[in-house]
Structures are given as structure tokens and as C-alpha cells.
Amino acid sequence: MVFTNSQNSFGNRRPEQTEYIVSPHIRVRKEPFGLLFFNTQNTKLTFVQSGDILQVKRLPSGKRLLCVSEGDSRQNLKKTLANLVHRGMILES
């Protein structure tokens, strides 16, 4: 899996990694517990207890990327990301 800060010190991208884009109808912000997602279509909140592992970066285009601390590949995190993809909250790019 890859993440936006997925380049090594030589600027090379790790081939096995995946990027995630936050879906257009989803807003997200960092909270002390992790990330708080808000679905603008139904106003539902989703609490992701990820601590500092997941970060959100806003690109100049307005898109938001979900970033994972480099090298973090714990199983729970993979499940969480897969769940967010399944629910249409983030998209694999």
C-alpha cells in the first residue's frame, strides 16, 4: 500500500503502495483520536481511531489525500482503509 509520503529518500515511489483520495462528498479533519469523517449526503459522522497514523493533505486542486505514516502496515489499519473504500468514503487512485 502506498501513501502520499511514500517516496524513499531518493525520491523513488515504492511500487506496492496505493494512494487514497477522499471522496468529493466526504469532508474529513484531524482530531486528537484520529480522523473524523463527515458525509455531506447524509450528515453521518464516522470516527476513525487512528491517532497520528493517518493524515489528510489538501492539494491545490482542492482534492484531499489520505496519508499514512511511512512504513506503517499494521493489519488493523489495512482493514480500516479497506472499510473506508468499501463505504465509498475514500477512493484508491
Place this chain on the structure above:
Amino acid sequence: MRENPDPELGLRQCFEFIDELDRLSIFQINFGGGEPLLREDFPDILAYAHTKGITTCVSTNGTAHDESLARKLSAMELARIQVSVDGATAETNDAIRGKGTFNQIIRGIELLKKHGFKHLSLNTVVTRKNFREIGPICELAGYFGARIRLSRFRPSGNAKQMWEKYHLDREQLIELSEFLNAHPEILTGDSFFSITDATRRKLGLNMCGAARMTLSVLPDGSVYPCAFLRDASFMVGNIARDRLDSLWIHAPVLNRIRNIRIEACESCSRFPVCHGGCPAVAHFLTKSLDQPDPECIVSFREEIQPYAETV
């Protein structure tokens, strides 16, 4: 520092405030009243929030929009509207909201539906006057394809004077609790956690969001922890002169709200469900923020039970 010479924030100040909310990644702005739709530039304020991706929810009396405004609102994907109706009949509603308002509200709802407004809900503040019409009010919402939200009557603002006459008695609160538990489709926001069953936890916040998730900003820019805690002693600051992020972190009033400790509740099995209930109700009925919500369903049952056993 921004100046605020007028009693109500100007359009530019509203835009600047929305910019600040966007910078803080705020998800939703709820507009209440008074009547927000009476402000002529209100559609511009909504549209500006939507350009930032911020969802808006407008609480309206349902009588202030015409055909043109209904059309504009219906074109706003991120707008939600909540129309206040306090009875299933003109007799009940008008006794609370004013003569002739029921028919005006129905016309207002029909206008929004005519233009295809999607995210419509009806909101009813539950009182003794309309308690027996909750079922028909839900049916009324269903007829218009709208969701229903039941709100708690709280002894704050003008309601302080009406409290004794309008608030639900204990048996009614227990009956309402059972009704809500049987109808998970009914929205309550987080106002009814004092009577809400554990099964409704997943439907919303299970604790007061004031100073944790929400703030209330008045038309003049003054900030309070909650729309129901607006005594002068709870004033946090004013967005016309203060930065919201600074107020959020440093304001003593907000930190006081965050540090409410209700020791009498902490050993209760329901504490994880309600966290002591509504601080505003506790404050206005007991003069203390650190007291249990006086309308707590557990305390009712404890008081009712001995009586029931002797009958």
C-alpha cells in the same frame, strides 16, 4: 482586529467567518432564529458556505419563503431545511406558534416540495400541548416525504416563562422514551439523551456536543457554548473581534463546560449513554452545571418504583 459597528454581522463579516470555519475544517453550519430566511442576503451566505463544501441546515418557521426563494433553496445540494411545526392540527400548532401559522407552514412545505427540495425535515418541540399528537405529526412528515425530528423543550430563553405550563411530566417523558426506542427513524439530535435508550446510541452523539463538537454564534457575532446556554455568564467572545480557534482552545467558559463532572451520575449504568444529560437543563433548573439532568429517566423510575410496588 475586525470591527462590528452593527448589531448584526454584515455580509462581508459572514463570508470572513465562513472562511475561518473552512480553515478549521468545520463540516456543517446550522442556522436558526428568529427567522433566518427574513435576512435578504441569506441565500448568498448559504451559497458561499456551499462553495467551501460546508453543509448548511436552516431551521425556519416555514412561512418566510416565496416561490423564488423556494426555487433557489431547492437548487442547493448542500442545503437542508428543518421546518418547525408544533402540532398535527391547526388548533394545536396555532395555540403555540400563532394564529393561522399551521396553514402557512403547510403552504411553505408544499412550495419546497413543488420545487423538488430534497433534504426536508419537520421539527417539533415536544410539550404537554402536542404530546398526544406526536404520532400524527410523524404521519404528516411522512406524507410530505420529510423526516421528523423531535426536540426537547428546555427552560432557556423565552421558554423559561413557559416551562411550568409546557414541560412534559414524568410519565409523559417515560412514554416518549419508549416511543423513541420503538421508532429509530425519528431524529432527535442529541437533545433527548436524558431519556434515550442505549439502542439509540448509534443514531447520534451520546453526550452533549457543546464545546466539544458545536458552538453557537448569535447574529451579532457573540459566541456561546450552546444555543440553550446564552446567559451573559456563558458568553465566550465575539467573532467580530476574536479568532474562533483561539476561543475554542482558550476560553474559560468552554473549558468549564468540557470539565463538567456529575459525580452523582458516574456510578449509574446509563452514564455511558447520556453522560449526565443536558447541562443547560441542569443549569436552569438546579442553578448548577454539575448536577444530573433533572429529567433523567433513571431518577424518575427510582422514584416511581416504590409507589408501583405498593399499589
